[in-house]
Amino acid sequence: MKLQDALFNWLQIRLVADVRPDDRAAGETESFFAEILRDDHKLDNVRIALTDDTMVHIQYEQDGKTQTQLFDKEHAEQLLQDILANPKYNE
Template identity: 80%
Template sequence: MKLQDALFNWLQIRLVADARQDDNAAKETESFFAEILRDDHKLEDVRIAAIDETMVHVRYEQEGKTKLQMFDREHAEQLLSDIAANPKYN
């Protein structure tokens, strides 16, 4: 899986896990993507650094360097919106 895809997948499920504290499946899935980032891409300290009106800022360390990746907020929050809109999951 490409780094960009793995980061985005991690971000989407992290937003879900943060919003749905009792959702164990979301927590497990977030751990899965965190493992991919750590093991396959050698990232450390992956975190959401900021959320503004239009972007979500993800900061991480790779090979001793701090890096920042920004994602469109609406796109990043789409999974959470989809889950919230489906009564089956609420």
């Protein structure tokens, strides 16, 4: 999996897990993508550094250097919005 894809997948499920802390599946999926980032891409300290009106800033360390990746906020929050809008997942 490409780094950009792994970061985006991690971000989407991290946003879900943050809003739904009792959602075990979201937590497990977030851990899965965190493992890919750590093991396959050698990233450390992956975190959401900042969210502004239009972008989500992901910060991480790779090869001893701090890097930042930006993602469109609306796109990043789409999975969360889809889950929240579906009554099947909110019982």
